[in-house]
Amino acid sequence: MATGRDYRGMTAEQRLADRRERLLTAAYTLFAGAGFTATTIERLCAAARISNRAFYECFTGREDLMRAVYDRCVQETLLTVAKAIGEAPPDPARRIQAGIREYITFVTRDARRARIMHLEVRRAGDILTGHRQRAVTDFTTIIEETLGDLPEDLPEWTHLLSLGMVGAIQELLIEWVLADVPPPLENLIETAVHIFRRSFGY
Amino acid sequence: MATGRDYRGMTAEQRLADRRERLLTAAYTLFAGAGFTATTIERLCAAARISNRAFYECFTGREDLMRAVYDRCVQETLLTVAKAIGEAPPDPARRIQAGIREYITFVTRDARRARIMHLEVRRAGDILTGHRQRAVTDFTTIIEETLGDLPEDLPEWTHLLSLGMVGAIQELLIEWVLADVPPPLENLIETAVHIFRRSFGY
DNA sequence: ACCCATCATTATGGACGCAAGATCGTTTTT
DNA sequence: AAAAACGATCTTGCGTCCATAATGATGGGT
Numbered sequence: 218m219a220t221g222r223d224y225r226g227m228t229a230e231q232r233l234a235d236r237r238e239r240l241l242t243a244a245y246t247l248f249a250g251a252g253f254t255a256t257t258i259e260r261l262c263a264a265a266r267i268s269n270r271a272f273y274e275c276f277t278g279r280e281d282l283m284r285a286v287y288d289r290c291v292q293e294t295l296l297t298v299a300k301a302i303g304e305a306p307p308d309p310a311r312r313i314q315a316g317i318r319e320y321i322t323f324v325t326r327d328a329r330r331a332r333i334m335h336l337e338v339r340r341a342g343d344i345l346t347g348h349r350q351r352a353v354t355d356f357t358t359i360i361e362e363t364l365g366d367l368p369e370d371l372p373e374w375t376h377l378l379s380l381g382m383v384g385a386i387q388e389l390l391i392e393w394v395l396a397d398v399p400p401p402l403e404n405l406i407e408t409a410v411h412i413f414r415r416s417f418g419y
Numbered sequence: 420m421a422t423g424r425d426y427r428g429m430t431a432e433q434r435l436a437d438r439r440e441r442l443l444t445a446a447y448t449l450f451a452g453a454g455f456t457a458t459t460i461e462r463l464c465a466a467a468r469i470s471n472r473a474f475y476e477c478f479t480g481r482e483d484l485m486r487a488v489y490d491r492c493v494q495e496t497l498l499t500v501a502k503a504i505g506e507a508p509p510d511p512a513r514r515i516q517a518g519i520r521e522y523i524t525f526v527t528r529d530a531r532r533a534r535i536m537h538l539e540v541r542r543a544g545d546i547l548t549g550h551r552q553r554a555v556t557d558f559t560t561i562i563e564e565t566l567g568d569l570p571e572d573l574p575e576w577t578h579l580l581s582l583g584m585v586g587a588i589q590e591l592l593i594e595w596v597l598a599d600v601p602p603p604l605e606n607l608i609e610t611a612v613h614i615f616r617r618s619f620g621y
Numbered sequence: 622a623c624c625c626a627t628c629a630t631t632a633t634g635g636a637c638g639c640a641a642g643a644t645c646g647t648t649t650t651t
Numbered sequence: 652a653a654a655a656a657c658g659a660t661c662t663t664g665c666g667t668c669c670a671t672a673a674t675g676a677t678g679g680g681t
Contacts (some may be wrong), residue, residue, distance in 0.1 A: 224651065226653060232654090254544055257641060267658045273643070328528035336548065339541035342456055346538065350597055353590070377591060377602060377610040384590020385614075388555070392582055395552055400579060408579040412587075415617035426631060426674065434631090459664060470633045475666070 237275045239265040244286050249329035253283055253340035280341040284348055290334050291352045295359070297323050302363055310419035312363050317409045320386065321402060325393060334389045356383050364417065377415055385412050439477045441467040446488050451531035455485055455542035482543040486550055489539045493538050493554045497561070499525050504565055507535050512621040514565050522588065523604060527595060528585050537592045566619065580618055 219321035221229035243264035247256045258279055262272055276282045301319035305312045324331050338349050364375070386409050393399045413419075423431035446468035449458045460481055465475055478484045503521035507514045526533050540551050559581035566577070588611050595601045615621075 222653070229654090236425075252545065255513075258643085260643075265623085269598075271655075271657090278642080336541075340540070343454060344560060346597070373602065373606065374610065377594075377606060378614070379506020380590050380594055381587035381610055381614050384586040384588070386592075387584070387590065388582050389554075389579060391586075395548070400575065404575065407578065408583055412580070412583050412614065412618045416614045418617075424630070424675070431631095460666085461664080471635085471666090472668085473632070480665080 222300070222317070222374045233275065236265070236267055236271055239380065240272065240275055240282060241286055241289065244282050245329055245333070248283060248337050249332045253337045257341060269300075273336060280344055284345055286333060287338050287345065287348060287352075290330050291355070294320065294330075294334070295355055298356075302359070309364050310414065310417075313360065313413055313417075314410050316359065316363065317386065317413065318406050321406050321409065324390060325402060328394070330392055332394050335387055335394060349417060353380070353383055382409075382413055382416065385409065425547065435477065435604075438467070438469055438473050441469060442453060442474065442477055442484060443491065446484050447531055447535070450485060450488060450533045450539050451597065455481075455539045468570065474510070478597060482546055485543045486547055489540050489547065489550060489554075492532050493557070495558055496526060496532075496536070501561065504561070511566050512619075514618075515562065515615055516612050518561065518565065519588065520608050523592070523608050523611065526592060527604060530596070533592055534596050537589055538594060555582070555585055584615055587596065587611065 224232060240261060243261055244256070247261060247264060251260075256279075258272060259280075261282070262269055276285065298316050298319050302312045302316045305315035306323065309352060324334060328345070338345055357376060360379040360382060389405045389409060392403075393405060426434060429437065442463060445463055446458070449463060449466060453462075453484050458481075460471070460474060463481075463484070464471055473617035478487065483608040502519050504514045506516045526536060540547055559578060562584060563577060590609060591607045595604075595607060
């Protein structure tokens with residue numbers, strides 16, 4: 218393999234992965250702090266201790282980096298939510314309830330994650346819009362799979378209902394991120410669970 | 420008054436209002452079509468048949484124009500929704516149902532409005548974020564006022580519930596805007612009304 | 622009183638500086 | 652010698668400003 222040679226004790230792949238990782242962590246903080254539009258590539262490179270050129274060896278541009286940061290947040294959240302659902306008792310209602318609780322507590326555990334996932338996603342171009350839609354689909358899929366077979370509802374109807382659930386939870390978290398006095402997490406969870414239970418008839 | 424003089428049959432105020440109006444209509448189409456980030460001020464001026472300088476006599480920048488476009492959309496929607504609620508029978512459930520129906524049908528009557536209100540708002544800077552929050556508050560206020568006195572629910576709880584409703588409807592409309600085969604409006608209305616009825620106990 | 626020259630006001634288009642993205646060459650480090 | 656950092660460079664779009672053209676008011680000559 219033409220794998221270059223070692224440098225500072227790392228192989229070429231390790232160096233690339235290391236720079237990518239530093240850019241991701243820097244972007245995680247800067248995008249959530251100053252915001253996507255206010256964060257220049259220069260600042261990202263400075264925060265990650267990386268040269269201008271190296272940036273474009275890791276990502277094609279600012280949007281691409283934003284996409285990577287967002288995808289990581291979504292993946293982590295999907296994993297932990299799926300885990301919480303799997304550990305809950307095998308009752309659809311309780312499992313969804315556990316999933317909602319885990320989503321809200323996990324996402325708000327790091328305010329940067331909540332802000333990126335619910336506010337800054339929509340700042341970048343249309344590529345990000347598509348990625349957000351993909352994430353929304355992933356979450357609706359989790360809901361529908363957990364529900365299992367639901368009585369007498371058309372599948373499309375169920376899908377729209379799941380979409381509404383995702384939108385409701387998102388708006389509650391936007392409120393948590395933006396409000397001067399954010400509402401207690403327990404209230405958010407209670408509200409989301411309430412909407413879910415009533416809407417799906419549990 | 421130092422009101423300038425007439426020019427092409429219009430007073431100074433009329434000319435300013437005319438340019439402002441042309442910029443608003445041009446932005447209404449361009450922001451909804453190519454998107455906020457892809458629409459340069461140069462294109463806006465060309466579409467509105469207006470000089471570069473005149474632009475900054477009407478708006479402080481691209482974000483300011485976006486804010487004006489968004490505010491107009493929200494105001495029109497608020498008015499027509501309030502009117503529909505006022506004309507509905509004085510039953511809270513039916514009034515909210517009429518409001519939801521009017522919101523979805525009115526907003527989707529012009530795809531540009533739906534796209535601007537639910538997608539492009541979030542593209543601009545933090546100023547727009549604040550404006551969107553204001554609009555969300557306006558809609559939750561309409562919901563809460565229409566509900567009137569609700570049995571045994573804490574007010575904060577009701578507010579979070581209204582927020583969830585707004586978020587659910589928004590996500591449904593995002594689906595309508597972005598999906599390759601948008602769901603029928605009747606399904607969206609049915610879903611939103613269902614979530615509302617169940618969540619508020621009607 | 623009418624008409625045309627002249628001037629003031631208004632609008633347009635382009636020129637300019639600036640900031641940031643993206644690419645490339647040079648120097649420094651390993 | 653390979654690899655990374657740094658700076659230089661080009662492009663684009665924002666925001667400001669100036670020179671030019673278009674329009675309306677003013678005044679003198681007939």
